[in-house]
Amino acid sequence: MGIVIQGLSHIYMDGTPFAKTALSGINMVIDKGSFAGLIGPTGSGKSTLIQHIAGLLKPTKGTVRIEETVVGPETKKMGPLRNRVGLVFQYPEHQLFEESVAKDIAYGPHNQGLNEEEVHRRVFQAMEWVGLDPELSSRSPFQLSGGQMRRAAIAGVLAMQPEVLILDEPTAGLDPAGQRELLDTVYQLHREQGMTVILVSHSMEEIARYADILFVIKDGRLMLTGSPGEVFAEGERLREWGLEIPVVARLVDELNQRLTSPIPREIFTVNALERHLWSRWRKGEKG
Amino acid sequence: MEPVIELTGVGFHYSTSESPWKQWALSGVDLTVRPGEYLAIMGPNGSGKSTLAKMLNGLLVPVKGSVRVEGLDTRNPDAVSTVRRKVGMVFQNPDNQIVGTTVRDDIAFGLENLGVPRDEMIRRIEKVLQRVGLAGMEERSPHHLSGGQKQRLAIAGVLAMRPQVIVFDESTSMLDPGGRREVLQAIGDLQRQGTTVIHITHSAAEASRAERIAVMTEGSIRRIGSPGEVFRDPDQLRNWLLEPPPSVELLDRLRKRGMPVRSGLFNTDELVEELWALLSRG
Numbered sequence: 001m002g003i004v005i006q007g008l009s010h011i012y013m014d015g016t017p018f019a020k021t022a023l024s025g026i027n028m029v030i031d032k033g034s035f036a037g038l039i040g041p042t043g044s045g046k047s048t049l050i051q052h053i054a055g056l057l058k059p060t061k062g063t064v065r066i067e068e069t070v071v072g073p074e075t076k077k078m079g080p081l082r083n084r085v086g087l088v089f090q091y092p093e094h095q096l097f098e099e100s101v102a103k104d105i106a107y108g109p110h111n112q113g114l115n116e117e118e119v120h121r122r123v124f125q126a127m128e129w130v131g132l133d134p135e136l137s138s139r140s141p142f143q144l145s146g147g148q149m150r151r152a153a154i155a156g157v158l159a160m161q162p163e164v165l166i167l168d169e170p171t172a173g174l175d176p177a178g179q180r181e182l183l184d185t186v187y188q189l190h191r192e193q194g195m196t197v198i199l200v201s202h203s204m205e206e207i208a209r210y211a212d213i214l215f216v217i218k219d220g221r222l223m224l225t226g227s228p229g230e231v232f233a234e235g236e237r238l239r240e241w242g243l244e245i246p247v248v249a250r251l252v253d254e255l256n257q258r259l260t261s262p263i264p265r266e267i268f269t270v271n272a273l274e275r276h277l278w279s280r281w282r283k284g285e286k287g
Numbered sequence: 288m289e290p291v292i293e294l295t296g297v298g299f300h301y302s303t304s305e306s307p308w309k310q311w312a313l314s315g316v317d318l319t320v321r322p323g324e325y326l327a328i329m330g331p332n333g334s335g336k337s338t339l340a341k342m343l344n345g346l347l348v349p350v351k352g353s354v355r356v357e358g359l360d361t362r363n364p365d366a367v368s369t370v371r372r373k374v375g376m377v378f379q380n381p382d383n384q385i386v387g388t389t390v391r392d393d394i395a396f397g398l399e400n401l402g403v404p405r406d407e408m409i410r411r412i413e414k415v416l417q418r419v420g421l422a423g424m425e426e427r428s429p430h431h432l433s434g435g436q437k438q439r440l441a442i443a444g445v446l447a448m449r450p451q452v453i454v455f456d457e458s459t460s461m462l463d464p465g466g467r468r469e470v471l472q473a474i475g476d477l478q479r480q481g482t483t484v485i486h487i488t489h490s491a492a493e494a495s496r497a498e499r500i501a502v503m504t505e506g507s508i509r510r511i512g513s514p515g516e517v518f519r520d521p522d523q524l525r526n527w528l529l530e531p532p533p534s535v536e537l538l539d540r541l542r543k544r545g546m547p548v549r550s551g552l553f554n555t556d557e558l559v560e561e562l563w564a565l566l567s568r569g
Contacts, residue, residue, distance in 0.1 A: 041463045042434045146332050173379075173460060175331035175489050177528035202463045205533065242433075242465025247492065247533040254559045259566065270533050274540045281546055281565055 002032035002196060003053060003164065007062035010048055010220075014060055022048040023220045026062070030198065030213070032163075035190050037211030037228070038200045041242035045220040046200050050166050053198065055081030066164065083112070086162030090169045092153035093146070101127075101144070101152050102137035108160040119159075126155035129189055131181070147178040154182075158189070165189075166198040171206065183210055208232070208246040208268045216243070229266035248273050291357055291451055291483050292320040292343060292374070298351030299338060312338045313506045316352070320485065322451065325478045327494035328487045329517075330503035331528035336487045339503065340456045343485065344374035357451065372401075375445030379457045381437035384444070390416070390432075391425040394444050401448065415443040418480070419473050435466025439473050452483040459493065471496065491518065491532040495553055502527060515551040534558050 008026040013019050023045045030036045040046045051057040052064050055071060055078040063072040069080045089095070098104035102123050109119045124134060130151040136144065141152050150170070157165070167186065171179035183199075187210050190197045201207050207214065207228065214231040216224040218241045224231050231238075232249045239245075245253075249268040256262040267273050297316040313335045320326055330336045341347040342354050345361040356373050359366040378384060387393030391412055398408045416422045419439040424432075429440055438458055445453055455474060459467045471493065478484045486497060494500050495514040502510045502517060504527045510517055518524070521531040521539045531539070535553050538561075542548045546565060552558050 041465055173332075173457075175528050176491075176530035177525075178332060180530075202467075204464065239465075242463055244464035244468075248537070251534060251537075251555065251559065251562075254555065255562060255566075258559070258563045270537050270540070274537055274544075277537075277541060277562065277566070278544050278546065284566065 001067055002034070003028075003030040004065045005029075005053075005062070006065070008049075008052060008059050008064060009061040010045075010052065010057060011060045021220060023052075026217075026220075026222050028215055028222060028225065030196060032067075032196055033190075033194045035187070035197045035199070035210055035212050037207040037214045038198055038217070039202075039204070039207060039214065039243060040217040044218045046217060047168065048220075049217065050087065050168060050198065050200060053164070054085045054087040054166060055079075056087070083160075084162060085164045085166060086157035086160055087166045088154050088157050088168065088170055090172060092157075092170075093141075093149035096141040096149060096153055099140060100138050101132070101141050104141050104152060105156045105159050108156055112160060122159040122161070123155075126159035129158055130155045130185055147174055147182070150174070150182065151185075154186075162195070164196045164198065166200070168200045169202065170199070171201070171203070179206070186210075204232075204244050204246040204249075208248070216241070218242075227266075228268060229264075232268050233265045288322060289358070290319045290355075291322045292318070292485075293355045294318040294342070294349075294352065295355075296352030297342060297349045297354060299342065299347060299349055311506050313342070313349075314351075316506075316508055318501065318508060318511075320452070320483060323478070323481055323483055324499065325475075325484045325497045326486070327497035327500045328485065328503060329489065329491065329494050329500060329529055331489075334503045335506040336503055337456055338506075340376065340454050340485075340487055343452070343454055344376060345370045346376075372448055373450055374452045374454060375448055375450035376454045376456060377438065377441050377445055377458045379460055381434055381441060381461065384441040385429045385437065388428060389425065390421060390427050390429055390440060393429055393440060394447050397444055398447055411447050415446040418446060418476070419443045420469075433466060434462045435469035438462065438466065438470045442470075442473055442477070446477070446482075450482070452485060453477065455484070455486045455488075457487055457489070460489070489529075491524075491530055491535070495532055502529065504528075514553050518553050519551055 005026055005028045008023055010023040011019050011021050038046055052059060058075060059073055063070055066081060066084050069084060071081050096104050105123045105126055106119050109122045127134060132151050141149060144152060171182055186197060189195055199211060211228055214228055215222060216231060224234060232245045235245045246268050248270055252263045252267055263276060267276055294316050297313055298311055299313040300311050328336055345367045348362045354361045356370045359370055361370055385393055386396050394412050395408060419442050421439055421443060429437060459470050474484055488494055499511060500514055500517040501508050518531045518535045521535060524531050532553060538548050538552060549561060552561055
């Protein structure tokens with residue numbers, strides 16, 4: 001079943017002269033175990049939407065449902081939804097605060113009321129998941145490198161073992177190698193643990209590499225949903241909305257203007273285009 | 288032609304004099320920037336890019352070697368204010384660079400500090416807003432601008448000081464794709480109109496817009512040359528924790544599989560031409 005959002009609207013400061021509609025009439029389904037990409041220009045409502053999924057905001061109208069847990073305008077207890085979802089904010093390393101890496105990661109599981117032994121196990125498991133050396137556990141988080149700090153912050157969320165992991169621009173400010181390492185780690189966890197992942201990113205290359213379903217929002221409305229191939233086929237509209245398609249998809253578009261048998265639109269990563277061009281060229285050579 | 292910026296044997300470390308060992312953030316950096324050129328600086332996290340940027344307008348001064356801006360040594364305290372006016376900076380986070388309550392006030396702030404007369408101020412504001420495409424937005428509140436507009440406002444504020452050089456320190460990294468396009472366009476326009484541009488970025492695609500790219504790792508410049516020269520060796524770039532643009536990556540892989548693809552191509556038109564030729568030959 002996964003995540004089901006029905007008729008979700010959110011108005012900030014509703015009923016005041018400052019009322020501002022951030023989301024209107026959003027309907028979406030994210031299947032359990034999928035890797036969803038959420039894209040939209042700045043101010044489109046992405047953050048408001050993920051805060052609803054994480055149980056940090058209550059809908060003005062409509063419902064957010066994860067499995068049997070439902071939150072609507074009248075819901076009193078947000079705890080059950082929050083327990084299912086881990087949200088990694090932008091620049092999560094700014095929220096590190098404890099005196100050691102282990103204590104920082106343990107903060108969430110402690111609050112969940114787990115016993116010492118289980119907390120300890122979760123801390124080291126989360127460190128392993130994100131690729132942090134166990135020797136770093138006693139180190140102050142502020143002695144880590146930028147990339148390690150971000151991993152420690154994400155480990156703190158993973159240690160709560162959420163069913164759904166939401167990442168808001170997780171690679172901002174990391175170098176290309178750091179970006180790839182971090183998302184490869186997340187992708188592996190998604191595959192091994194069956195964790196549902198929602199990735200918010202301005203980088204279409206990132207989205208193209210990992211996501212199996214995309215949601216495009218603009219001005220608080222859901223504009224497009226579909227497989228990456230389907231969404232990237234709408235290059236013109238995406239550009240109009242201040243978005244972009246991956247470089248490889250643009251290259252395919254350009255090539256298709258010249259080729260008599262076009263390259264399929266489902267090709268939008270370097271890997272896929274490499275395989276396609278190579279096999280096509282080889283056939284040509286033989287024929 | 289006289290270089291606009293010249294670094295000779297620049298070394299820098301952040302540690303204090305009491306510290307027994309010093310970790311050099313920059314060492315042996317030589318760099319000459321020609322007036323009007325478009326230079327990109329790429330490097331992984333911690334490679335010293337931002338330290339270098341702060342060297343260029345005297346926010347930091349070298350421990351070893353020298354930095355000269357139009358011949359002025361940044362270590363000379365009397366030259367610092369002139370140097371800062373000659374070299375403007377645009378940073379990463381648009382929200383941290385805004386001081387005024389309207390677009391006009393935001394630009395006026397810097398000019399008032401310079402003591403520019405009112406008439407001159409009005410003329411300059413009008414002109415710089417036009418140059419970054421924000422004309423007509425004088426009365427808008429900066430906080431209601433989009434990310435790309437905020438960065439263009441930051442550029443206008445810097446332009447009003449009439450700098451010779453503008454340094455962009457990862458100025459597009461917090462923007463959405465549309466905002467990034469706007470700012471890259473503005474950077475290109477500035478350079479065409481004669482401003483020297485130094486663009487610090489992680490993104491190979493952005494760096495490839497420049498005339499020259501300098502690659503930094505561990506506080507030193509490892510390579511400097513045209514985008515074609517720098518991207519010729521993708522494996523080396525990956526060793527430096529960087530990545531070539533996707534198009535260069537694609538060609539490199541096809542070549543490794545045995546397809547006869549020319550090297551050194553990185554712009555889309557050439558690339559499409561080459562791939563099309565290969566496919567239609569078969």
